[in-house]
Amino acid sequence: MKGVVFTEFLELVESNFGMEVADRIQTKGSPKDTGFTSVGTYDHRILINLVVELSQETGMSVRDLVLAFGKHLFQSFRRNYPETVVGVTNTLDLLQKVESVIHGEVQKLYPDAELPRFRFLPSEDGNFQVEYISARPFADLAEGLIEASIEHFGDDLKCVRTDLEGMPGTHALFYLCPKQ
Ligand code: HEM
Known part of the structure; x- marks a missing residue:
């Protein structure tokens, strides 16, 4: 890491x-x-x-600390790599860009970086679901980053996490739906 x-x-x-x-x-x-x-x-x-x-x-708790760390990391990424979020106006845009561009650039810059994958899945009710897949157990960190992004953009979204099969924390589903 x-x-x-x-x-x-x-x-x-x-x-x-x-x-x-x-x-x-x-x-x-x-x-x-x-x-x-x-x-x-x-x-x-x-x-x-x-x-x-x-x-x-x-x-x-470990979970609360890692969630708080995710929020801190979001501010730091934003401060240190402002160009990555130019033109991005909401969390869904950001997550798509993280998967399709940002983490790819990080990987090119640091071939030894260990990055998760995000897969966008259709949801029957028209909301969004993002699957987190990693070789490392950092789903709490991803959740903290997503929560920080929702706060930052003022999105009317809540993030509901479900853990999926595999080593705990390595595979999760984030369901993003309106707060109400
Ligand atoms: C909501 C947005 C983002 C999410 C959810 C996210 C998620 C994550 C997670 C969970 C990790 C830990 C590794 C793992 O889980 O396997 C990670 C690592 C990392 N991310 Fe992101 N990320 C986001 C935005 C960004 C942005 C904007 C940058 C800016 C360049 C960035 C750069 C990195 C870097 C440098 C690492 C460390 C890689 C390593 O340790 O080898 N991420 N990301």
Whole structure:
């Protein structure tokens, strides 16, 4: 997993829980002397360890922490790659662009990036369904990113998640329908 995800996570921890907590979870959750750099690539299980350590430090659930991290990551992607969202006016557009363009560009730039796939499925009631498929268990992160996007664009949408078969967190369906 790209280092930018780790550096963003530690930045979130530092700003919300302080430097000491950030140092402590790094000492406990990552192999000795792992100095994360945004251009490096690290085992995604280290991120899971860091979140589990943070959950123990704060008493917050892993799921809530990862959802919050998804929201933070959305703002960071928007800040750091503003060109990717030019002309995008809502979450459905963004998700289609993430699948058809954005993640593809990320992959070209960093051939070792590990990205999920999003598949758009018809829904009988005319709403949208997006299937998340990944080799890594980050459906909570995807959910946080989608929730952040809905907030950002002010879409009249709610996101209802159903987990699908496979390793927990690697395969999920996001059903996007009007709030009411
Ligand atoms: C709502 C929009 C988005 C969603 C739902 C989404 C979803 C995700 C998820 C869930 C991951 C973690 C890896 C996995 O699940 O297998 C990921 C990784 C990543 N995404 Fe996105 N993404 C979105 C937008 C963006 C944007 C706008 C960028 C900007 C360039 C971006 C760049 C990346 C990068 C650099 C990674 C790390 C790849 C790695 O760790 O190797 N994503 N994305």
